[in-house]
Each structure stands twice: as C-alpha cells, then as structure tokens.
Amino acid sequence: MFKKLLASVGVGAAKVDTVLETEHLHPGQKFQAQIIVMGGDVEQEISGLELALMTKVKVESDDGEYFTNHVIEKWRIPEEFTISPGEQRIIPFEARLHSETPITQINAPYNHCHVWIETGLDIDLALDPSDKDALHIYPNEAVKAVLSAMDKLGFQLVKADVEKGYLRASSFQSTSGCYQEIEYRPSSHSLFGLQEIELSFVPEAHKTHVLIELDRAFRSDGYIDLTIEHDQVNLSRICDQLERLFA
Structure with missing residues (x-):
C-alpha cells in the first residue's frame, strides 16, 4: 500500500521516453518516433498518452516582457493498458509538425527560438511523468x-x-x-x-x-x-x- 501511495505522487511511478527517428526537421514535415513506457515499482493503469509540440514565446504585458511555454499542437494516443513493475512497452507514433513551427537553426547573435516535443502519461491519481525532446528546425x-x-x-x-x-x-x-x-x-x-x-x-x-x-x-x-x-x-x-x- 505504501508503494502505491508513493507511485500516486510520482515516486517509483512509470516513466516515459520518446525516441525520435530524427530531431532534425522542417516545418510541416512528417516524423516518426517510438514511445517507450517503463513500469515503476508497482502495477499501474495507463489511460493514454499525450504529446505536445512546444515552443517558448515572448509575452508583452503592463509589467514588461516575459517568456512562457506555448503549445503549438497536441496529439493524444487513446491507448489504455496496465503496466507491470519493470515492464517495458513500445508504442510507435507518427505525426506531422505544424507548418508554422518556428525555425530554430538561425545564425542570429540573439536566438531565443526553442522547439521541443513533450510526452506525458495519463495515470489515474498520479502526477504526469513527462519526457522532453529538443528539435532542430530548419527553414524551407x-x-x-x-x-x-x-x-x-x-x-x-x-x-x-x-x-x-x-x-x-x-x-x-x-x-x-x-x-x-x-x-x-x-x-x-x-x-x-x-x-x-x-x-x-x-x-x-x-x-x-x-x-x-x-x-x-x-x-x-x-x-x-x-x-x-x-x-x-x-x-x-x-x-x-x-x-x-x-x-
């Protein structure tokens, strides 16, 4: 019971790792990945997975400028399964980058452009274990x-x-x-x-x-x-x- 309580707050819980076929992409390009889910210390019910294409945006407010994370696009994999302790499950994934994905590969003295894919597990009563993968985006x-x-x-x-x-x-x-x-x-x-x-x-x-x-x-x-x-x-x-x- 103690292990289950720890898993419910993210300690010893299942983990996720997205392995991209390549991190070097163009806006609008199709990409493939393998999502690896690794079981933690206890058996857990996975209600699905979510991937988000993220960037950092500048926001202007009355208090000045600041940067915050922005979701460009989101994908949900509605796959439900039970993962046992120490078990590994591989889920293939394919999608297309949004055509307006910002370019990161720019030779500017001040380049504040960052793009990444974030993957999270939907686990009942648990914090979402997540994985971040940086992308290198080139101009068309x-x-x-x-x-x-x-x-x-x-x-x-x-x-x-x-x-x-x-x-x-x-x-x-x-x-x-x-x-x-x-x-x-x-x-x-x-x-x-x-x-x-x-x-x-x-x-x-x-x-x-x-x-x-x-x-x-x-x-x-x-x-x-x-x-x-x-x-x-x-x-x-x-x-x-x-x-x-x-x-």
Whole structure:
C-alpha cells in the first residue's frame, strides 16, 4: 500500500521516453518516433498518452516582457493498458509538425527560438511523468531564399524570437497562436531610410507567406507582405521583389 501511495505522487511511478527517428526537421514535415513506457515499482493503469509540440514565446504585458511555454499542437494516443513493475512497452507514433513551427537553426547573435516535443502519461491519481525532446528546425527553401536575399541586400541578422499571438494580412492568417520574428538592421546607412526590418513567415503546403514590418526613420512602422510559391523559388527574383517593396 505504501508503494502505491508513493507511485500516486510520482515516486517509483512509470516513466516515459520518446525516441525520435530524427530531431532534425522542417516545418510541416512528417516524423516518426517510438514511445517507450517503463513500469515503476508497482502495477499501474495507463489511460493514454499525450504529446505536445512546444515552443517558448515572448509575452508583452503592463509589467514588461516575459517568456512562457506555448503549445503549438497536441496529439493524444487513446491507448489504455496496465503496466507491470519493470515492464517495458513500445508504442510507435507518427505525426506531422505544424507548418508554422518556428525555425530554430538561425545564425542570429540573439536566438531565443526553442522547439521541443513533450510526452506525458495519463495515470489515474498520479502526477504526469513527462519526457522532453529538443528539435532542430530548419527553414524551407522559400524561407532560406528570403534570408539569403536579406544578406545580399546588405541587411544584418540581429535577433530571432517567437511571440504570442496571430498574424493577419489580406490574403492569409496564422493559426498556431504564435509567430516568429526575425529582426534585421542595415549594415550601413540605408538608402530607403530603414532602421529595422522584421520578417515573419506563414508556410503552407505549396507556398510561404512573408509578413514584413518596416521601421523607417521619422515614420511610423509599416507592413507589407509577399507570397512565394514553392515551385518558383528564385533568389534573384526575391532580391528584386524585396528591393521594390523596401523602396
């Protein structure tokens, strides 16, 4: 009875470990994993498993800015079973990352972008034992071309973070409840009077939308947007489009 009481508060309880086939992924990519459930000191009833795609978001409040965890997407495996002490059970899992998963692999001096998968067990009367697996998220070809174009146009990558909220433009809107901001500044004096540019991406299956916030000297911030079809990614064309938009 004492062991069962300890297990009910997480001492000697079953544990979970998610083993990903790869931690290196792109937004919207399908991934596979094995969820390993290991029995604790007593027999326990498992009512299901939950996985969550997580990131850290910046929130602005009256008291200032702070970071908090945000669930981008959640998956539930409604598998019920009893796990005996010392028993190991392996459950295969497959899903697709949300297309708006923030990019973590950005060469910015200040990169505050983190993404991970968190796995938890649903155990009656127990704290949820959980497992966290960090992901390395890479840009798709359209995003990569935009970032390269910014370099070619003489802008310097400064910072990347993820903010809480939604993006809306005339032809698209985000759905994940958070959005990434990638901040650039001119390497030298800008001919367009630009002091800062912030890029946010909303990828879809066959195209990527770009929302661009422009901070010009002596003028209020302005927003412009651009859509890139994935079968028409061309670095020279994107450079030309950005130059026209910035002018």
